[in-house]
Amino acid sequence: MTDYIIESQGLTKCFGTKTALFDFNLAIPRGGIHAFIGANGAGKSTFFRLLLGLESPTQGSCSVLGINSQELSPEHRGKIGYVNEEHTLPSWMTVDAVIEMQRSLYPKWQQDTFDKVIANFDVGLKQNVGQLSRGERAGLNLSMALAQSPEVLILDEPTLGLDVVAKQAFLTALMHTEMDANCTIIYCSHQMEEVERVADNLIIVEAGEVKYMAAPDDFCQRVNYWICDFETKPDKVKNLQCVLSLKNIEGQIHIVTIDQPAEHFEAYLLANGAASVVAVPVSLDKAIGAVLAQNHRGHELSA
Numbered sequence: 001m002t003d004y005i006i007e008s009q010g011l012t013k014c015f016g017t018k019t020a021l022f023d024f025n026l027a028i029p030r031g032g033i034h035a036f037i038g039a040n041g042a043g044k045s046t047f048f049r050l051l052l053g054l055e056s057p058t059q060g061s062c063s064v065l066g067i068n069s070q071e072l073s074p075e076h077r078g079k080i081g082y083v084n085e086e087h088t089l090p091s092w093m094t095v096d097a098v099i100e101m102q103r104s105l106y107p108k109w110q111q112d113t114f115d116k117v118i119a120n121f122d123v124g125l126k127q128n129v130g131q132l133s134r135g136e137r138a139g140l141n142l143s144m145a146l147a148q149s150p151e152v153l154i155l156d157e158p159t160l161g162l163d164v165v166a167k168q169a170f171l172t173a174l175m176h177t178e179m180d181a182n183c184t185i186i187y188c189s190h191q192m193e194e195v196e197r198v199a200d201n202l203i204i205v206e207a208g209e210v211k212y213m214a215a216p217d218d219f220c221q222r223v224n225y226w227i228c229d230f231e232t233k234p235d236k237v238k239n240l241q242c243v244l245s246l247k248n249i250e251g252q253i254h255i256v257t258i259d260q261p262a263e264h265f266e267a268y269l270l271a272n273g274a275a276s277v278v279a280v281p282v283s284l285d286k287a288i289g290a291v292l293a294q295n296h297r298g299h300e301l302s303a
C-alpha cells in the first residue's frame, strides 16, 4: 500500500463569498520534491495553511503524516518544517541565539546538516538577524528548517527576491539535503527554471482545484506544440477542448495541445485548413505556461 504523507479529501475553503479551494483532492506519496504550481490566487498558500492547521476547512479534510491537520500536536508539528517568502525571524536576536533557540526546540536537530547548508551563505553568527540581507535570512531559515530533520518540509516561494547566486546556493543546499535526509519536500514557486531543476512531481492547481499531478517528463509528453500555416482563420481549431493556446506569431499559427494523440491532431489540422504542420519539442516551461495561460486569459487569437 502506498504511504501517503499528505492527503486531502473534498477540501473546500471559503473566505466570505470567495472560494479559495473547492473539492481539493490530493494524495502525495512519501519522499521526493513535489512542486506546487498555479496562477496567483489559485489557492496554493491556502492549502498549506490548512495543512498546517493554521486555518480550518469550510468542508472536507486534509492530513499530514497521517494526522488530521486540525489535530496536530506540538510533537507532530516538530516533524514539519515551513519556510515562506517572508523569512520571518526575530530581528532583535543574534544569529547564534536564534540557532540555539531552534536547537533546544527540536530534539532531532542535526548540527552537521545545519553547518553544511549555512556554509552556502555568508551569515555571521554575531550579527543581529535584522541586519542580514534577504538572501542571508533565507539561507539561515532553510538551514534551520533542514537541521530540524523534518519529515515534511513546506517551502512556499522561498527564493522570492533572492539574487541569482543566493538562489543557486539555496537550491544546491536544498537538493543535497533532500537526498541525504529523505524528507518529503513541498516546493511552491512561480520560477519555472527552479521547478524544472528540483521537482520529481508536479501538482498544478487551477482556481482552487488540483488540475494535473504528474512527473515533469510525463507531463511534458502529454503536451504538444505545433507550428502551422493556415490559409483561413483557424476558428474551429481554436475552440477544441484539447487546445491550451493558439497564437498568431509573425503569420504562423502556434498551437499547444494537451492529452491529444499527435498523429490524430496533425491529420485533423491538415483536414481543417492547415497547409503545413510542424511539431516542435515542448519544454516544461512552455507546457506549464500554456496550461496556466488557458485559465488566465482564455485562448488567444490575433489571426
Ligand SMILES: Nc1ncnc2c1ncn2[C@@H]1O[C@H](COP(=O)(O)OP(=O)(O)OP(=O)(O)O)[C@@H](O)[C@H]1O
Pocket (backbone or CB within 6 Å): 015, 018, 019, 020, 038, 039, 040, 041, 042, 043, 044, 045, 046, 047
Ligand atoms: N484571509 C483571506 N481572506 C479573504 N480571501 C483570502 C484570504 N486568504 C486567501 N484569500 C483568497 O483566496 C484565494 C487563494 O489565495 P492563496 O493565497 O491561497 O493563493 P496562491 O495560489 O497562494 O496565490 P499566489 O501565487 O499569488 O501567492 C485568493 O483569491 C485570495 O484572495
